[in-house]
Amino acid sequence: MLKAGIIGLGKMGLSHAAIVNPHPLVEMVAVCDTSSLVLDAFRKFTRVRVYDDYVKMMDSEALDFVVIATPTKLHYKIVKYALGKGIHTFCEKPFSLTLKEGAELVALAEKYGLVNQVGYHNHFIGTFRELKRLLGLEILGDLVHFSGEAYGPVVTKAKGGTWRSDPEEGGGCLFDYASHVINLIQEIIGKPVKVEGSKLKKIYSKEVEDAVYSILTLENGLSGILSVNWSDETYRKMSTSLTVIGKKGKIICDATEVKIYLKDANQSEKLDKGWTIKYITELAIPVNFYLRGEEYSAQIDNFVEHVVNKKQTEINTFQQALITDKVMDLIIEDSKAK
Amino acid sequence: MKMDKVLFGDNQFFAVSHMSDEKSRQQAVRFKEDSSIIRVLDQARETGINTFMCTTHDRIASICDYMRSNPDKYKGFKIYPCMPYAHKYANAVTELGIVGTIRQYVPGNIFSTFAKGGIAYMNKDFIRLMEIFIDAEMKMFQGISTPVIFLQNVLVDMILGLKALEVFTAYDAYIRRKYNAEPGYISMNLPALLDGLNSVGIENPIICTSVNKIGFRMSGGKDVYEKYLAEKKFRPIAMQVLAAGALKPKEAIEYLGNFPRIESVLFGASSRAHIKETKELIEQYL
Numbered sequence: 241m242l243k244a245g246i247i248g249l250g251k252m253g254l255s256h257a258a259i260v261n262p263h264p265l266v267e268m269v270a271v272c273d274t275s276s277l278v279l280d281a282f283r284k285f286t287r288v289r290v291y292d293d294y295v296k297m298m299d300s301e302a303l304d305f306v307v308i309a310t311p312t313k314l315h316y317k318i319v320k321y322a323l324g325k326g327i328h329t330f331c332e333k334p335f336s337l338t339l340k341e342g343a344e345l346v347a348l349a350e351k352y353g354l355v356n357q358v359g360y361h362n363h364f365i366g367t368f369r370e371l372k373r374l375l376g377l378e379i380l381g382d383l384v385h386f387s388g389e390a391y392g393p394v395v396t397k398a399k400g401g402t403w404r405s406d407p408e409e410g411g412g413c414l415f416d417y418a419s420h421v422i423n424l425i426q427e428i429i430g431k432p433v434k435v436e437g438s439k440l441k442k443i444y445s446k447e448v449e450d451a452v453y454s455i456l457t458l459e460n461g462l463s464g465i466l467s468v469n470w471s472d473e474t475y476r477k478m479s480t481s482l483t484v485i486g487k488k489g490k491i492i493c494d495a496t497e498v499k500i501y502l503k504d505a506n507q508s509e510k511l512d513k514g515w516t517i518k519y520i521t522e523l524a525i526p527v528n529f530y531l532r533g534e535e536y537s538a539q540i541d542n543f544v545e546h547v548v549n550k551k552q553t554e555i556n557t558f559q560q561a562l563i564t565d566k567v568m569d570l571i572i573e574d575s576k577a578k
Numbered sequence: 579m580k581m582d583k584v585l586f587g588d589n590q591f592f593a594v595s596h597m598s599d600e601k602s603r604q605q606a607v608r609f610k611e612d613s614s615i616i617r618v619l620d621q622a623r624e625t626g627i628n629t630f631m632c633t634t635h636d637r638i639a640s641i642c643d644y645m646r647s648n649p650d651k652y653k654g655f656k657i658y659p660c661m662p663y664a665h666k667y668a669n670a671v672t673e674l675g676i677v678g679t680i681r682q683y684v685p686g687n688i689f690s691t692f693a694k695g696g697i698a699y700m701n702k703d704f705i706r707l708m709e710i711f712i713d714a715e716m717k718m719f720q721g722i723s724t725p726v727i728f729l730q731n732v733l734v735d736m737i738l739g740l741k742a743l744e745v746f747t748a749y750d751a752y753i754r755r756k757y758n759a760e761p762g763y764i765s766m767n768l769p770a771l772l773d774g775l776n777s778v779g780i781e782n783p784i785i786c787t788s789v790n791k792i793g794f795r796m797s798g799g800k801d802v803y804e805k806y807l808a809e810k811k812f813r814p815i816a817m818q819v820l821a822a823g824a825l826k827p828k829e830a831i832e833y834l835g836n837f838p839r840i841e842s843v844l845f846g847a848s849s850r851a852h853i854k855e856t857k858e859l860i861e862q863y864l
Contacts, residue, residue: 262741275676529798
């Protein structure tokens with residue numbers, strides 16, 4: 241059995257804890273948070289040991305891996321400490337607040353040969369996997385344009401808030417929402433190397449952006465748009481999609497369906513001329529324990545499997561997350577340029 | 579208390595489609611007005627469906643108002659509330675944090691030691707806090723028959739995952755005591771949940787869970803679900819029977835016929851024809 245600890249018990253940390261705990265190969269031995277309310281609840285209702293100090297937790301427990309789901313500004317020092325102790329590390333997204341820190345963590349994980357993964361869970365949704373596979377087969381021919389979008393109802397009225405409303409702490413729509421879309425674009429379509437026309441718009445928040453718009457150019461020369469808004473209450477929950485247009489057709493992909501339009505039928509893929517729709521019901525990755533979506537369990541399953549085999553995962557590495565951080569940095573710089 | 583064989587769900591009213599975000603949007607447009615929800619509910623009633631299983635969504639409050647002001651029309655009609663409406667809290671936690679969310683949704687000033695919630699918060703009396711949340715969610719159903727009260731799957735499965743099983747015992751006791759109702763559990767993890775509930779002495783629980791021919795959202799696999807449905811003692815409600823629309827109604831319901839212990843089937847539909855067709859199939863095969 242692997243021994244695991246969870247650091248940071250907000251929404252994502254609680255969700256990770258509830259997924260790690262029932263994993264058949266894992267024993268969740270400890271959790272860490274600064275909220276005495278949350279720790280007392282764990283004390284009262286669970287058997288895990290609780291800590292309010294991550295250093296103490298990692299020093300006292302013989303952990304095989306940690307899941308870090310603290311506010312972003314704390315990632316660097318906690319991840320660094322975990323790696324230094326030889327603990328395999330799963331870190332929530334976005335990865336780091338500064339590129340220098342991120343690069344240091346990538347190098348450390350590499351140096352110590354530790355499994356590292358970041359929580360860009362969309363890669364564990366069957367539809368986005370299918371999109372990647374189809375693009376790999378070049379079924380759209382030469383690509384001409386893409387758009388990556390995400391909308392949802394996080395901040396829908398003006399008021400102060402938590403670390404998410406502090407630009408110095410990595411709050412804001414860019415880090416929280418747009419990071420997912422950028423990461424999907426980067427891993428499925430191509431790595432963005434240039435950004436133009438970036439707008440970080442405040443809608444209801446005073447300090448941070450609620451929407452992100454930008455034109456991205458990828459390393460293969462393809463350009464497309466990024467359009468993300470977390471103040472859109474016409475969506476019940478976060479809704480992320482990629483649209484890719486090629487000379488032979490177009491694909492629109494979100495977490496529930498892949499809509500494929502082809503100018504000519506593709507025999508080997510059994511895709512008709514015109515529209516074919518593939519649904520998540522046939523594409524979902526089977527999991528043993530379900531909470532909020534297969535992807536959350538599937539990403540932990542993937543991480544655990546790689547820790548067991550002591551082999552670095554190819555999906556959602558620190559390295560890949562750092563690329564996403566770099567693109568976000570480019571967008572911030574571009575939005576300031578006048 | 580026996581549950582009706584057919585339970586009418588509410589996903590279609592609140593833009594919940596597990597298969598298509600686009601369909602969600604179309605539903606949001608169609609059910610913009612409460613009157614269009616009521617119209618479909620009435621069509622369901624006309625086919626003989628007498629139980630509406632719904633989340634504690636803000637808009638259900640106005641549907642309840644309508645029911646209270648038309649008591650004759652809704653005589654004998656029951657609601658099975660499912661709490662909480664998770665996205666309300668999830669979005670709040672992202673923005674406000676956990677304490678901020680408690681502050682926003684617990685009635686009264688949570689930081690005032692004079693308020694009921696304040697005392698519970700200060701004392702870290704979690705069970706009392708849970709009861710205050712339940713009461714807040716149940717307020718909209720006052721005067722309406724709610725013989726079964728469900729915990730939503732996101733909460734059930736989180737409690738289950740954390741193995742905080744005493745929370746279920748407390749929930750179970752409070753629902754029976756305060757509301758004179760049966761507690762119910764919605765879950766995507768039937769085998770683990772039933773084992774967990776049994777382990778803390780909750781016997782023969784009402785569990786609403788995915789049951790469909792293609793194994794969609796049947797965590798751990800279809801085989802173990804089938805075994806539990808055939809052999810274990812609990813009161814199953816089958817949901818997601820059409821696997822988000824991937825299955826045709828006839829083949830979907832026919833499959834349920836393999837499990838005579840299924841007590842009820844939960845489904846939602848927006849047209850009179852679909853409601854009638856599905857209801858008749860359920861009655862034919864179950």
